Amino acid sequence: MSYVLGLDLGTSSLKGLLVDKSGKVILSKSADYPLESIKAGYSEQDPQHWVEAAWKVLKAMIQELPEMKEKLEGISFSGQMHSLVLVDEHQKVLRNAILWNDVRTSKQCEEITQKCGEVLLKSTKNIALEGFTLPKILWVQEQEPEIWAKAEKFMLPKDYLAFYLTGNIQMDYSDAAGTLLLDVENRVWSTEIMETFGISESFMPELVESAGFRGNLLPELKETLGFTRDVKIFGGGADNACAALGVGIVSEGIGLCSIGTSGVFLSVEETAEKDYQGKLHLFNHVLANTYYSMGVTLAAGNSLSWFKNTFAKDLTFEAMLKDVATVNVGSDGLIFTPYIVGERTPHVDSQIRGSFIGIDTHHELKHFARSVLEGITFSLKDSQNLMENVANKQFSKIVSVGGGAKNKEWLQMQADIFNAKITTLTAEQGPGLGACMLAALGCGWFENVEECVTTFVAYSEEIHPIPENVVKYQQVYELYKKAYPATKELTHQLQENL
Incomplete structure (x- = not known):
């Protein structure tokens, strides 16, 4: 062989x-x-x-x-x-x-x-x-x-x-x-x-x-x-682009949520005519005459790592997150904006900085931990929101990879916040698998990319949105979107005074 x-x-x-x-x-x-x-x-x-x-x-x-x-x-x-x-x-x-x-x-x-x-x-x-x-x-x-x-x-x-x-x-x-x-x-x-x-x-x-x-x-x-x-x-x-191919993102209607140090929300575009005004990246895909739009959250997993190293240094990630499922949607009135190193999509603002908004005396570690997960996901939803509003996209499925795919409570948050079915992979191989698929296509192993995806990509569990959580998160997300304009001037001035 x-x-x-x-x-x-x-x-x-x-x-x-x-x-x-x-x-x-x-x-x-x-x-x-x-x-x-x-x-x-x-x-x-x-x-x-x-x-x-x-x-x-x-x-x-x-x-x-x-x-x-x-x-x-x-x-x-x-x-x-x-x-x-x-x-x-x-x-x-x-x-x-x-x-x-x-x-x-x-x-x-x-x-x-x-x-x-x-x-x-x-x-x-x-x-x-x-x-x-x-x-x-x-x-x-x-x-x-x-x-x-x-x-x-x-x-x-x-x-x-x-x-x-x-x-x-x-x-x-x-x-x-x-x-x-x-x-x-x-x-x-x-x-x-x-x-x-x-x-x-x-x-x-x-x-x-x-x-x-x-x-x-x-x-x-x-x-x-x-x-x-x-x-x-x-x-x-x-x-x-190779990462997208490696998880089977080869047609419209499927999104990719990738959470590493930074975070990416990505979708295929059949044409390059969508006018995102630079708020989303638009690049040529690895598939001929196909494109993809992509939004970036600069501190996705980095926000969670920063939070753990600062406030829960002696705990494992699993221990820090073990009680987040007991916290209500919206973290009982606590919102986190993950702008700890600035932000890319949709604000393109190197001077904005992160915030916890709504801190109350009843908030404990589990509330803060859940709000970090929610805030990262809200930031990625900003990209999904642009794609839906500008390009009239509807996502039937979103493939979640990286750190966001390793915690079942976080996967449920993604399903509820994105209001879409979330799918994970049986084994993540990253962009290298996409590179292998390109070589396989070049060698003529498959008649088309769909056949290649069927052979190379295996999906695991599916997580479906919970309707009542979707409604609640839509309300919280509207509040989250107000945080950037409300904190922009203040955080800019703080940065100038450093």
Whole structure:
């Protein structure tokens, strides 16, 4: 039986997932690499560390499963979005990659908005934020002109790894959509934006489909690793898009609620015509001619971790949350806003800060713990609300993954707050499974993506909304929405006085 390999290039580690034609995970390996921060707000990595991590994963897999040398058919990728890799005319890396979570580019974002804000929103469907790639390019232009003068091409992290494996410089549409340089609807690099900022067409990578063929594994690498057949390399995709594919989000009407350090609420869009005015991200999906909208809560699981470490340090998460089911919907009049590091959707406000509102003498740890869970979910509902109001979406099902899928009371809160059936997975594999699915599609294992999803994705329990809780939460959510405008000016002034 043949195998495909998905390489998930994250911020702190590279994870490899080997899967067979039945969708069974055969092997999983990972390798860590460091993050460099030379000053506050800076976040960088040496691309060579990604290559070394890939070698460690491949060698460890081959050592454990030698038959992989005969049976590996294809490789694809998922990767951290936005991070900038620059190479010279000899394809040598010119500097460390500037990562997605680097925030040095506020000045460049203001410049982009001033020079082409309307064009940017119309063409890329997004507004200028520090995380995107274009502001990083402008920063290098302005601050490191000697580097910029040598820069011949740019890549994103997974694309640099694919270049190392194939010798070809390419980028898939889902990752290109996060650069602020792609005309999302027409699926071409935006000449107007490039010309505005002095970026030449030769600087841009060739665009490929996520399940498209990049090239075969280079002969010298094939020989060194001992592969006996040509190994095909496929386009890959942005981490959130691959995560969506990996849980079966391939058509409208199904949502993804992903709660990690940050939180994501994501939905497929059949066209790029929805006008979210930059309040939601709109990107190309890993499926050809398909898109997805996505809202982000900056401190989702991070809010719960902060609360535990601050107020319940000696308890496990399970012990801290064991009594939340005994607390009434709405935490008996207590609301938490999870803005502890600012907020992205729908407010795009780096200065807003979190609040507990309605504290009463009868409130105990269990009330505060439940209000944190509710507040995180309300913040994600803001994204669902935008999708429903702007795009007239109706969600028949929402797949919950991450920390929010590990607590049954929290799953019930999600069903009640989102007013939708919540589904979990039998086993979470993250974006790496989506990368495997792209390789499987590229290899021609399936006639269509639906057949691939049926084979690779297995769902577990379903949680249905409780009607009386839905009504109560609708009332509490209306109060929650008033918290941002009520606290904005005050928290901004507090931040200014720090």
